Amino acid sequence: MIKTHQAVNTQAADHQAANDVTDSPLQDLTIGFIGAGNMATSIICGLVSSGLSADKIFVSNPSPDKLNALAKRFETLNTSRDNQWVAKQADVLVIAVKPQKIAQACAGFTTLDWDNKCVISVAAGVTCNSLQQLTRPQVAIIRSMPNTPATIGYGATGLFANTYARQIDKGIAEAVFNCVGSSIWVEKESLMDVITAISGSGPAHYFLYLESVIEAAIRHGLDPDIARQLATQTALGAAALAQQNTNIEIQQLRHNVTSPGGTTAAAVEVLIEKALPQTIADAITASVNRGQQLAKIAESDLNAQLKSTKSS
Ligand SMILES: NC(=O)c1ccc[n+]([C@@H]2O[C@H](COP(=O)([O-])OP(=O)(O)OC[C@H]3O[C@@H](n4cnc5c(N)ncnc54)[C@H](OP(=O)(O)O)[C@@H]3O)[C@@H](O)[C@H]2O)c1
Structure with missing residues (x-):
C-alpha cells in the first residue's frame, strides 16, 4: 500500500x-x-x-x-x-x-x-x-x-x-x-464536444472499469483493499506505458502481454466477444451527442437571458 x-x-x-x-x-x-x-x-x-x-x-x-x-x-x-x-x-x-x-x-x-x-x-x-x-x-x-x-x-x-x-x-x-x-x-x-466525451467525462469510464475489475476480484476471493490497490496501480501503469511509448501502437502493447492460449488472451477474447470495443464506441457517440444537445440548450438559455437583460 x-x-x-x-x-x-x-x-x-x-x-x-x-x-x-x-x-x-x-x-x-x-x-x-x-x-x-x-x-x-x-x-x-x-x-x-x-x-x-x-x-x-x-x-x-x-x-x-x-x-x-x-x-x-x-x-x-x-x-x-x-x-x-x-x-x-x-x-x-x-x-x-x-x-x-x-x-x-x-x-x-x-x-x-x-x-x-x-x-x-x-x-x-x-x-x-x-x-x-x-x-x-x-x-x-x-x-x-x-x-x-x-x-x-x-x-x-x-x-x-x-x-x-x-x-x-x-x-x-x-x-x-x-x-x-x-x-x-x-x-x-466543435471538437470541444468530443473532448468533453473523451477526457471531461473520461474519468467516469475508467472508474466504471475499475469498479467492475475490483468487484470481480473480490468475488474471486481477493481482499477489497488489495483488489483496489492492484487494479488502480495496473491502470496507472498501463496508462503510463502507453503514454511513454508513443512509438508503439497501443494494440501492440496489448499484444505484448497477450500470449496465445494464456490467461490474458482468455480475458481479451471474452471482452471482444461481448463487444467491449463497440460498446465503448457507442458510449462515446452518446456522450458527444449529449454534449452537442447540452451546448445548444446552454446557447439558447444564454441568448434568452441576454435578451431579457437588454430589454429590462
Ligand atoms: N468539475 C469538472 O470535472 C469539470 C470539468 C470540466 C469543466 N467543468 C466546468 O467548470 C465549471 C465549474 O464547474 P465546477 O465543478 O467547479 O462547479 P462548482 O464547484 O459548482 O463551482 C461553480 C462556482 O461558481 C460559483 N457561482 C455561482 N454563481 C456565481 C456568480 N453569479 N458569480 C460568481 N460565481 C458564481 C458557485 O458559488 P456558490 O457555490 O457559492 O453558489 C461555485 O462556487 C462548469 O462550467 C463546468 O462545466 C467542470
Missing part, C-alpha cells in the same frame, strides 16, 4: 516541478477567477504550487465560505464577492461557473475595458460566440475542457482559441492548465 502511495506522490512532485511557472509569462500577470468552485480551486492550487504568487490571484464567488477557505489556505490571495471588481483587476480572467450561471456571473462585463485582457472559460458547452457577447465582440477567448484529475495534477485539458487570441494568450492558457496536468489544442470549436 505505502509503496503505491509513494509512487503516485513522486509522480505528482515531478509533474509540479516540470510545470514550474516562475519563468512563464504568467509571472507578470494578474489572474482572476469568476467562481471559486471545484475547478477554480484545483487550478488555483496548481498555480500556487507551480510557483505563482497568491497575491497575483483574484477570486470572486457569491457565498463567502469557499472564498474564506481559499483565503485561509493562501493568505495573500485576493477574494471578493464582486465579479466586476475581479474582472477589472485581471489580465487573464478564468470563468469557472456552471453554464446556467454564466449570464448572471458576467452581468455588466460588456462595459469593462477588455483591451489586453484574455478570457479563459471552463464552462462546458458555452461557445466563444456567447462569451464574446458577454464581454466584447473582439476579445481573446480560450475555451477549455479540463477534468477532475486536475485536482491532483493529473488533468487532461482540451483547449480551443478564437481568432482574436494571440500566441501569447495561448501560451498563458497552456501555462495555466499545465499546472494541473497536460493540455492540448484543437483547431475546430
